[in-house]
Amino acid sequence: MIKLKRLRRDDSLGPLESVLFLDFIKGLTITMKNLLRKPITTQYPKEKITPPKRFRGKHGHFVYDGTEPPSLQAIQGFMSFEKGKSRCVACYMCQTACPMPTLFRIEAVQMPDGTKKVVRFDMNLLNCLFCGLCVDACPVECLTMSDIHEMAVYRRSQAVIHMDDMEKIGATNAKTVRELPDRIWRNDKERETLWGKVKWNF
Amino acid sequence: MQASEKTLNEIKLRIPYVEVKKDKLISIVYVQKELLINTLKTIKEDFGFKLFIDHSVIDTLEAQNRFEAFYILYNVDTKERIVVKTKTEHSLPSIERLWFAGKWAERETYDMFGIHYEGHEHLVRAFMWDTYSYFPLRKDFPLQGYENVELPSLNETVFGDNLTGTMNYRRTHTYVPTLKDLEYTEKNRIKKKAQVVLNWGPLHPGTHGTMWFLFDLEGERVVQTDVILGQLHRGVEKLAEHEPYQQFLVYTDRMDYISALCSNQAWTVAVERLLGIEDIVPLKAKYIRTMMSELQRINSHLLWLGTYALDLGALTIFLYAFKEREKIMDIIEGITGARLTISYTRIGGVRMDLPEGALEVIESFIKFFPKELKDWEKILSRNRIWLKRNKDVGVLTKEDIFFYGLTGAVARGSGVFYDIRKLEPYDAYGMVDFDVPLGENGDCYDRYLVRVEEMRQSVRIIEQCVQKLKTMSKNEPFMAESQDPKKLRLTLDGIGLKVPAGEVYSSGENPRGELGFYINSKGGLKPYRVKIRPGSFYNLCVYPHLMENRYVADAVTILASLDPVVGEIDR
Ligand code: SF4
Ligand code: SF4
Numbered sequence: 001m002i003k004l005k006r007l008r009r010d011d012s013l014g015p016l017e018s019v020l021f022l023d024f025i026k027g028l029t030i031t032m033k034n035l036l037r038k039p040i041t042t043q044y045p046k047e048k049i050t051p052p053k054r055f056r057g058k059h060g061h062f063v064y065d066g067t068e069p070p071s072l073q074a075i076q077g078f079m080s081f082e083k084g085k086s087r088c089v090a091c092y093m094c095q096t097a098c099p100m101p102t103l104f105r106i107e108a109v110q111m112p113d114g115t116k117k118v119v120r121f122d123m124n125l126l127n128c129l130f131c132g133l134c135v136d137a138c139p140v141e142c143l144t145m146s147d148i149h150e151m152a153v154y155r156r157s158q159a160v161i162h163m164d165d166m167e168k169i170g171a172t173n174a175k176t177v178r179e180l181p182d183r184i185w186r187n188d189k190e191r192e193t194l195w196g197k198v199k200w201n202f
Numbered sequence: 203m204q205a206s207e208k209t210l211n212e213i214k215l216r217i218p219y220v221e222v223k224k225d226k227l228i229s230i231v232y233v234q235k236e237l238l239i240n241t242l243k244t245i246k247e248d249f250g251f252k253l254f255i256d257h258s259v260i261d262t263l264e265a266q267n268r269f270e271a272f273y274i275l276y277n278v279d280t281k282e283r284i285v286v287k288t289k290t291e292h293s294l295p296s297i298e299r300l301w302f303a304g305k306w307a308e309r310e311t312y313d314m315f316g317i318h319y320e321g322h323e324h325l326v327r328a329f330m331w332d333t334y335s336y337f338p339l340r341k342d343f344p345l346q347g348y349e350n351v352e353l354p355s356l357n358e359t360v361f362g363d364n365l366t367g368t369m370n371y372r373r374t375h376t377y378v379p380t381l382k383d384l385e386y387t388e389k390n391r392i393k394k395k396a397q398v399v400l401n402w403g404p405l406h407p408g409t410h411g412t413m414w415f416l417f418d419l420e421g422e423r424v425v426q427t428d429v430i431l432g433q434l435h436r437g438v439e440k441l442a443e444h445e446p447y448q449q450f451l452v453y454t455d456r457m458d459y460i461s462a463l464c465s466n467q468a469w470t471v472a473v474e475r476l477l478g479i480e481d482i483v484p485l486k487a488k489y490i491r492t493m494m495s496e497l498q499r500i501n502s503h504l505l506w507l508g509t510y511a512l513d514l515g516a517l518t519i520f521l522y523a524f525k526e527r528e529k530i531m532d533i534i535e536g537i538t539g540a541r542l543t544i545s546y547t548r549i550g551g552v553r554m555d556l557p558e559g560a561l562e563v564i565e566s567f568i569k570f571f572p573k574e575l576k577d578w579e580k581i582l583s584r585n586r587i588w589l590k591r592n593k594d595v596g597v598l599t600k601e602d603i604f605f606y607g608l609t610g611a612v613a614r615g616s617g618v619f620y621d622i623r624k625l626e627p628y629d630a631y632g633m634v635d636f637d638v639p640l641g642e643n644g645d646c647y648d649r650y651l652v653r654v655e656e657m658r659q660s661v662r663i664i665e666q667c668v669q670k671l672k673t674m675s676k677n678e679p680f681m682a683e684s685q686d687p688k689k690l691r692l693t694l695d696g697i698g699l700k701v702p703a704g705e706v707y708s709s710g711e712n713p714r715g716e717l718g719f720y721i722n723s724k725g726g727l728k729p730y731r732v733k734i735r736p737g738s739f740y741n742l743c744v745y746p747h748l749m750e751n752r753y754v755a756d757a758v759t760i761l762a763s764l765d766p767v768v769g770e771i772d773r
Contacts, residue, residue, distance in 0.1 A: 005637040005655065011593055011647060013586060027581040031518055040525060054539035054557065099449035131452040131545045136553065145539075156357045157364075184536035184559040194528060198566045200559060 050187045051147040058148040060169030061086040072140040080115035097137035103127040121163040205229040205282040227706040251275035254301035254607035256735040261341045296322040303607030306743040314339035329432030331379040332387040347376035396420035411768030427746040434772040442732035455543040458770040462544045463498040468710025470547040472719040476706045487551035492630035493667035496660040501530040502713035510762040551681035592647035596760040606744040610715030616644030622711040646763040738766040
């Protein structure tokens with residue numbers, strides 16, 4: 001059943017209304033009401049709101065620290081990992097999934113003992129669309145996106161991030177964000193300025 | 203719906219020289235180029251396919267009759283859509299007498315493919331400047347263009363940085379228009395008839411983007427208007443031919459950047475239809491998508507209301523609307539991880555399930571929102587300034603709607619029932635209950651009323667979706683599983699997503715009108731041709747007509763009431 005709704009047009013002012021300026025007075029009551037409200041502005045950059053857990057910001061690499069998913073445990077024998085260093089296996093899945101594959105530069109070498117070591121992982125974030133397709137594609141849960149969003153730099157070359165930067169971001173991310181419950185916001189208090197009290201069901 | 207077998211047979215009976223073809227996704231009428239105009243005329247006038255949807259060509263690269271042109275038409279009474287196709291070497295007859303919107307579509311096709319239109323009144327480029335010498339959407343034009351202008355970066359010349367490797371940086375660029383080119387373009391677009399030509403834009407807050415308007419003025423009265431577009435042209439259609447299906451989703455964010463989720467959804471649904479998996483998308487994903495895109499619709503209408511009121515001098519509404527908009531941003535950010543370029547849907551479902559607390563937050567939003575809306579209406583709807591500036595300004599009749607190919611709130615403001623959510627329900631729209639508001643007079647005031655009412659209807663839809671989602675457990679799937687057991691998931695994020703050969707035209711109801719995707723696939727990883735039907739582009743094409751004999755002060759009102767977004771117009 002298709003339901004149409006003809007709109008009622010109420011578009012001419014009566015004589016009393018136009019002489020007494022009732023239309024303005026009505027409007028001003030709303031303005032008055034809002035005048036008494038508390039301000040909701042966040043004074044950026046003095047105050048900052050914590051981005052939510054799912055935020056898609058600067059990229060990071062989770063490190064090899066004993067929290068590997070089963071998919072990685074199966075192949076870690078073939079990799080030359082170090083504790084506290086990236087757990088990337090150079091499978092190029094992220095690059096394949098990326099709409100802009102040329103922004104990646106991934107290189108791996110074969111070690112003398114036959115294992116594989118990733119020696120280079122550069123990303124040019126100037127070309128990145130921050131879509132998260134690469135993160136979804138990573139089979140060993142190595143690539144991640146952090147909540148860093150203030151990324152302005154002075155030179156093009158500074159916008160390229162390397163593996164060591166990404167390891168640092170990943171390590172911080174693992175400590176602060178990864179283990180959080182999958183909730184819509186991380187810090188409800190900050191959002192209350194705008195939202196007032198939200199009724200949570202738990 | 204696609205035109206039925208019956209309609210096609212009637213057309214065949216009436217016009218014996220056409221060929222008709224119908225499959226599950228599309229109904230096509232083939233005709234020779236010489237008989238095109240007659241056929242279109244008969245289909246329009248005798249069969250009621252009055253609404254112009256889209257026109258473009260496909261570069262088939264065949265030796266003979268290289269270009270295949272298609273015209274998509276809609277019959278509002280019987281709710282049928284039809285595609286008329288013809289082949290040509292390099293020229294087509296112009297349809298500007300049948301549909302004005304066709305004139306703009308032809309300009310675009312001329313711009314992108316170099317098709318010459320016989321009988322077109324003023325065939326100039328739509329997006330590129332007039333001295334540009336290539337036709338970028340032809341298949342033999344390379345994706346990165348012809349890079350023949352040296353343009354080193356300041357990083358290189360001043361700082362001496364060595365920009366190699368991932369910098370993905372080239373010293374040579376494609377040609378960029380110079381001032382001289384732009385001047386020539388401007389002169390070429392409008393032949394001055396009256397006293398003075400006033401430039402409005404391309405960078406002006408009132409144009410809501412980078413549009414460049416030319417008004418030919420007699421005193422303050424506008425005699426003729428033209429628009430120079432293309433400042434934001436990025437060749438999204440060309441990119442689509444070089445991106446896998448899933449990856450192209452990211453670019454739909456950047457078309458109509460104010461309602462990215464709706465564009466995401468329209469694209470995903472189009473590909474799902476082409477794949478034939480629309481039915482196996484889980485219910486949960488459908489409800490999530492519907493709910494999210496309705497939130498986005500409110501978000502987009504709020505931006506519209508805020509800036510529209512701001513343009514007409516009601517500054518407070520802008521602040522109030524942005525307060526509510528910020529809440530929606532908070533919701534979207536928490537659920538999808540981004541505020542503007544969202545990329546949340548996936549072919550076959552959504553990227554992630556809803557996080558904990560999402561439904562509560564949404565409920566808390568829709569609880570207070572209608573009250574706010576009422577407040578704003580109290581300020582605006584009967585305010586004398588508001589009435590003076592909106593009433594009987596920019597009146598569009600029903601015939602105009604069809605002639606100019608207008609859709610969305612603009613069409614509904616004039617009382618034409620055209621809402622894709624009802625006519626061709628996608629996702630969960632068939633399962634929720636909502637009304638379609640229709641205006642009477644078709645002026646700016648009606649369009650304002652329609653959009654405000656639409657927000658209210660969106661709240662209703664969201665309410666129903668939240669109720670439904672509450673009953674679904676956390677473990678229910680949000681991504682379609684492939685029927686082929688060998689493949690683990692339907693797609694691993696689109697890597698190697700193979701789409702069968704075929705074509706589809708599928709559209710979604712964007713806040714700014716119908717956003718349609720015509721996808722032509724020859725099988726394989728990437729589409730052969732994607733034509734995007736941007737609602738804003740066709741809605742804008744009525745602007746010169748509406749501005750005729752109006753005063754400069756109305757320029758802002760009329761433009762804002764059409765609510766164009768340049769990212770979508772230019773693509
Ligand atoms: S976020 Fe998107 S664009 Fe950026 S690297 Fe990942 S896949 Fe590529
Ligand atoms: S997908 Fe993951 S493991 Fe594979 S190359 Fe990318 S970051 Fe490394």
